[in-house]
Amino acid sequence: MADDDDEGGFGGLYEDGHWVWDESSGALLFVSDLPPKAVEAVQIPTKAPTGAIEFRDDVDLIEQIRYRRRYQRKLKPGQPDIITLQDIKDIAIYTAPVSILSPMLINMLHLPTTERFLRALILCTAYYLQVAEEMAHRILALETKVRTPDCEILEQEFRENLSDLRVLVAKEYCIMLIGGSDTKKFHHMGPAKKRRSLSDKDARLIETLIRMSVQIVWLALGRKSFNQIELETNRIFKSEIFNAVEHTLKTGYIAQMSTEERSVLLGHCVRHDKKLNTRSPLMNEVFCHREIDYRLMGLGVVKCPQMTTRLQYLWLAVAGKEEYLLKSMVVLGIIGMPRSSFDTMLRPLPQATTEGKSKASVGSRSGYTSQSVASSPSMKKSTLTTQRLYPDIVLPRKSEKEIYFPPSFPDEPEAIRPVSETQRRRWQTRLMKLLYPGGVK
Structure with a gap:
């Protein structure tokens, strides 16, 4: 056998390494002379909690100045100075506890699919709170009035609107669950879905995403009705059986609803199966046996022909440009409103508010004012007296004409609105500094 240093032997030199003979295994091994590549993935030192998570909302003036200088979205030339979903996400990430933040969560929050998801959730929650207030007034009015057939017609419209939203x-x-489109790399079985299932990692990612979504919706709706937002969001994602927030607060708000309120607010697609067969209300809406406009399933992703006024409204709310929201009378919380009417942390300035009681709060008959909820720390956010910041949501009515069916299923994709890559990198850099104050080793 030739010596290892002989070019003709097993130790022949190459540009990026050399071969050596391993006597223990009796095989040739290639040893690279190149330095090891830096690993970009950052591990969280401690596991993220999935229980009660509190965000900071008492940011002092010094921190506000630091946030405005380092992390606030900078306007580009010609860009309108309005509140965007990115602004609300920035506030939520800045005030979130470090224990729930991770590089994966920050990356997932900066995806086009997640942005459509958050905007749809804001619209759905805002309309839910609005209808809940209206139904509370109607139930109180029944003490002195009699129900008429017109009541059924109006409540049916509320029910169908909530179902569509x-x-x-x-x-x-569903796109997130199956790892479709731009969420492939976040699937618990890998982009090709051939790895071993990381169920614990996936559960923590979804839990933190839902908690972050609750905070974003609460900020977008003007910091009001926190408990109602948290309860309803967890219900539609986890069902009544697995609603951890309700199990903790023990409000019993659904049991205290009247029959009419439950029919409108929960809809008729709710199924009460055994625990192992339970689907979330969101999945029940997808597989529900009711008349659903098929174009809702591809809104913002696939170009739909001959869109009705109602679909155009919903498309603009979910996937349209934020500067067109106010011009088109599309209400999406404070998104689209002038940035100058709010302070650094998106609290309304005194001149930005108008007189009038908010219609996004829930009446006493809806079961949210029980003593167990009012005594909890999170309920303090809901009991604060706030004024109306934005008008009520008025959805265009469904077209009485038949739904248009094209000769072939549309496959032309919509133009995907880009997400701020600059803000994503800023929050990743900040997270590195918080997780590793002495630098990444």
């Missing part, structure tokens, strides 16, 4: 949320949520 839940479908908008469900279609984006």
Whole structure:
């Protein structure tokens, strides 16, 4: 056998390494002379909690100045100075506890699919709170009035609107679950779905995403009705059986609803199966046996022909440009409103508010004012007296004409709105500094 240093032997030199003979294994091994590549993935030192998570909402003036200088979205030339979903996400990430933040969560929040998901959730939750307030007033009015056939017609319209809005949320949520489109690399079985299932990692990612979504919706709706937002969001994603927030607060708000309120707010697609066969209300809406406009399932992803006024409204709310929301009378919380009417942390300035009681709060008959909820720390956010920041949502009515069916299923994709890559990198850099104050080793 030739010596290892002989060019003709097993130790022949190459540009990036050399071969050596391993006597223990009796095989040739290639030893690379190149330095090891840096690993970009960052591991969280401690596991993220999935229980009660509190965000900071008492940011002092010094931190606000630091946030405005380092992390706030900078306007580009010619860009309108309005509140965008990115602004609300920035506030939520900045005030979130470090224990729930991860590089994967930040990357997932900066995806086009997630942005459509959050905008649909904001619209659905805002309309739910609005209808809940209206139904509370109607139930109180029944003490002195009599129900008429017109009541059924109006409540049926509320029920169908809520169902359609839940479908908008469900279609984006389904994309995340199956790892479709730009969410492939976040699937628990890998982009090709051939790896071993990382169920614990996936559960923690979804839990933190839902908690972050609750905070984003609460900020977008003007910091009001936190408990109602949290309860309803967890219900539609986890069902009544697995609603951890309700199990913790023990409000019993669904049991305290009247029959009419339950029929409108929960819809008729709710199924009460055994625990092992339970689907979330979002999945029930997708597979529900009711008349659903098929174009809702591809809104914002696939170009749909001959869109009605109602579909155009929903498309603009979910996937349209934020500067067109106010011009088109599309209400999406404070998104699209002038940035100058709010402070650094998106709290309304005194001149930005108008007189009037908010219609996004829930009446006493809806079961949210029980003593167990009012005494909890999170309920303090809901009991604060707020004024109306934006008008009520008025959805265009469904067209009485038959749904247009094209000769072939549309396959032309919509133009995907880009997400701010600059903000994503800023939050990743900040997270590195928080997780590793002495630098990444």
